[in-house]
Amino acid sequence: xxxxxxxxxxxxxxxxxxxxxxxxxxxxxxxxxxxxxxxxxxxxxxxxxxxxxxxxxxxxxxxxxxxxxxxxxxxxxxxxxxxxxxxxxxxxxxxxxxxxxxxxxxxxxxxxxxxxxxxxxxxxxxxxxxxxxxxxxxxxxxxxxxxxxxxxxxxxxxxxxxxxxxxxxxxxxxxxxxxxxxxxxxxxxxxxxxxxxxxxxxxxxxxxxxxxxxxxxxxxxxxxxxxxxxxxxxxxxxxxxxxxxxxxxxxxxxxxxxxxxxxxxxxxxxxxxxxxxxxxxxxxxxxxxxxxxxxxxxxxxxxxxxxxxxxxxxxxxxxxxxxxxxxxxxxxxxxxxxxxxxxxxxxxxxxxxxxxxxxxxxxxxxxxxxxxxxxxxxxxxxxxxxxxxxxxxxxxxxxxxxxxxxxxxxxxxxxxxxxxxxxxxxxxxxxxxxxxxxxxxxxxxxxxxxxxxxxxxxxxxxxxxxxxxxxxxxxxxxxxxxxxxxxxxxxxxxxxxxxxxxxxxxxxxxxxxxxxxxxxxxxxxxxxxxxxxxxxxxxxxxxxxxxxxxxxxxxxxxxxxxxxxxxxxxxxxxxxxxxxxxxxxxxxxxxxxxxxxxxxxxxxxxxxxxxxxxxxxxxxxxxxxxxxxxxxxxxxxxxxxxxxxxxxxxxxxxxxxxxxxxxxxxxxxxxxxxxxxxxx
Numbered sequence: 030x031x032x033x034x035x036x037x038x039x040x041x042x043x044x045x046x047x048x049x050x051x052x053x054x055x056x057x058x059x060x061x062x063x064x065x066x067x068x069x070x071x072x073x074x075x076x077x078x079x080x081x082x083x084x085x086x087x088x089x090x091x092x093x094x095x096x097x098x099x100x101x102x103x104x105x106x107x108x109x110x111x112x113x114x115x116x117x118x119x120x121x122x123x124x125x126x127x128x129x130x131x132x133x134x135x136x137x138x139x140x141x142x143x144x145x146x147x148x149x150x151x152x153x154x155x156x157x158x159x160x161x162x163x164x165x166x167x168x169x170x171x172x173x174x175x176x177x178x179x180x181x182x183x184x185x186x187x188x189x190x191x192x193x194x195x196x197x198x199x200x201x202x203x204x205x206x207x208x209x210x211x212x213x214x215x216x217x218x219x220x221x222x223x224x225x226x227x228x229x230x231x232x233x234x235x236x237x238x239x240x241x242x243x244x245x246x247x248x249x250x251x252x253x254x255x256x257x258x259x260x261x262x263x264x265x266x267x268x269x270x271x272x273x274x275x276x277x278x279x280x281x282x283x284x285x286x287x288x289x290x291x292x293x294x295x296x297x298x299x300x301x302x303x304x305x306x307x308x309x310x311x312x313x314x315x316x317x318x319x320x321x322x323x324x325x326x327x328x329x330x331x332x333x334x335x336x337x338x339x340x341x342x343x344x345x346x347x348x349x350x351x352x353x354x355x356x357x358x359x360x361x362x363x364x365x366x367x368x369x370x371x372x373x374x375x376x377x378x379x380x381x382x383x384x385x386x387x388x389x390x391x392x393x394x395x396x397x398x399x400x401x402x403x404x405x406x407x408x409x410x411x412x413x414x415x416x417x418x419x420x421x422x423x424x425x426x427x428x429x430x431x432x433x434x435x436x437x438x439x440x441x442x443x444x445x446x447x448x449x450x451x452x453x454x455x456x457x458x459x460x461x462x463x464x465x466x467x468x469x470x471x472x473x474x475x476x477x478x479x480x481x482x483x484x485x486x487x488x489x490x491x492x493x494x495x496x497x498x499x500x501x502x503x504x505x506x507x508x509x510x511x512x513x514x515x516x517x518x519x520x521x522x523x524x525x526x527x528x529x530x531x532x533x534x535x536x537x538x539x540x541x542x543x544x545x546x547x548x549x550x551x552x553x554x555x556x557x558x559x560x561x562x563x564x565x566x567x568x569x570x571x572x573x574x575x576x577x578x579x580x581x582x583x584x585x586x587x588x589x590x591x592x593x594x595x596x597x598x599x600x601x602x603x604x605x606x607x608x609x610x611x612x613x614x615x616x617x618x619x620x621x622x623x624x625x626x627x628x629x630x631x632x633x634x635x636x637x638x639x640x641x642x643x644x645x646x647x648x649x650x651x652x653x654x655x656x657x658x659x660x661x662x663x664x665x666x667x668x669x670x671x672x673x674x675x676x677x678x679x680x681x682x683x684x685x686x687x688x689x690x691x692x693x694x695x696x697x698x699x700x701x702x703x704x705x706x707x708x709x
Contacts, residue, residue: 214247420442
């Protein structure tokens with residue numbers, strides 16, 4: 030099959046061999062997958078059938094280099110499925126997912142291949158390997174063993190069946206969440222229904238209605254629509270309507286995920302049981318920084334003990350404020366929190382999104398975020414129209430180092446659309462590796478759902494949206510700056526509970542005057558953000574730190590609960606409520622649930638891993654404390670962070686890399702100081 034027949038399978042004749050999106054048809058994907066699977070299987074067979082004694086180079090390194098065509102097709106398809114997928118792509122994903130799972134199983138469970146890998150692994154103490162080669166050897170062996178390579182007979186076949194069913198259900202779970210999210214709209218035509226909403230929120234809602242050929246103000250469950258409505262609408266009944274719609278997604282009806290999520294949890298338990306583990310968490314955590322569920326619970330419980338009393342005081346303060354504001358007792362419900370806490374924040378700090386947004390014009394924010402990377406690491410971002418993009422809203426940049434050496438491509442995709450799933454994420458169209466003296470550089474994309482431009486007004490971001498941009502950009506830097514030899518260790522291919530360090534580290538700059546001064550200009554007057562406003566941002570940075578932490582702990586504990594089961598769950602709703610009772614800060618709302626829409630753990634990669642966000646917060650607070658000590662733009666410190674964290678990918682144990690940068694293991698004290706839980 031030639032490129033003329035299928036552009037996904039040939040050489041890309043584009044700048045930096047970027048993906049030629051414009052010539053790829055949706056009918057190209059399935060045959061491309063089939064051919065790429067065939068090619069990969071041939072590559073595996075050539076490793077298995079060779080007569081030479083197994084060595085690191087002819088087995089481990091060659092295995093890492095195999096499957097590049099399949100990796101290319103998969104990266105393109107699944108990245109677009111999340112960012113710009115339609116029903117036809119969803120249907121293709123349902124057909125191709127079992128094939129990919131079966132192909133993956135055929136490699137993992139290939140006895141002759143595993144014998145070769147195991148043979149090299151058993152010689153590891155006598156081999157002259159670099160630290161990266163040692164890591165690749167260990168990861169290759171342990172990954173295959175963890176995926177059933179040591180299983181025999183019926184257990185092998187059972188593993189295949191379980192993994193195939195699991196891949197189909199996780200895909201279905203995510204698609205149900207997307208469809209349920211897109212199925213709800215609230216069109217307001219009465220001015221009384223708009224009470225409390227700022228002009229910018231109403232403009233965005235009117236613009237959205239107009240785009241869909243409707244009169245009035247259209248609100249939906251996408252973040253740029255849902256979050257401002259919940260924060261500013263004084264119509265408590267409509268806030269409740271929105272809250273219930275958002276938190277009842279996939280709880281009933283044709284997109285009901287209840288049976289799916291219970292079965293996903295059961296399948297994971299059965300897989301763990303096959304591997305001799307008492308539950309899925311122990312199976313998943315063995316090769317993470319946390320190592321086991323005891324250490325995860327230790328972190329979550331220590332944080333809960335420290336932060337919950339603070340959260341309860343914060344809620345009481347908001348309750349008193351709400352009662353005073355309304356002149357009567359208003360028992361706080363979940364749909365009241367954003368509204369009244371925002372009002373209190375405004376009263377305490379004279380600070381809200383409407384005050385800040387004029388200083389956060391998207392184009393200027395981009396300049397500031399990119400400029401931060403230039404200041405820290407010497408890299409620059411050059412927009413290039415010759416690089417094809419998959420949607421008119423997407424922009425592509427060549428990324429260059431301080432010597433104008435090409436180091437990668439970055440795609441940015443900022444605004445919501447019906448074909449894009451909710452949230453924000455970074456992924457890659459192509460990873461990085463070194464082969465035959467050539468450094469093949471990465472193509473990275475960051476995808477978000479930020480406030481759109483409305484009419485003549487540019488996209489003005491909220492504080493949280495700028496923070497999210499910094500977060501995903503941190504992931505992008507991890508992917509772009511990597512300098513590894515092997516594909517499976519480069520970039521963000523690190524332990525799940527280490528991957529959030531580079532992203533959350535970047536968020537620390539959001540409260541730094543010297544950073545905000547580089548880009549925050551009023552979109553109309555060009556005036557820099559006032560010093561007074563920066564001081565308010567800094568002062569408000571600890572606002573509701575207790576509540577925000579406990580909310581994250583809720584998700585972490587729920588994730589751990591689902592992945593420490595040792596028998597099927599009969600009542601998913603009761604199971605959830607029991608699992609998070611210790612973090613419950615508001616009355617339970619009947620007909621709502623977290624689990625049914627919890628894509629991170631049921632359709633993403635965070636099963637028994639959501640704790641990683643708090644784990645990484647401990648790391649990033651500790652890491653940034655060194656920058657505070659040396660200077661937030663200190664070149665020496667930034668170079669050390671780049672060389673020991675960003676460039677190294679998963680080439681060494683993450684704690685080794687972290688200690689090399691920081692000089693010691695992290696503790697929770699820096700995080701608690703940053704959040705104001707304990708004094709500096």
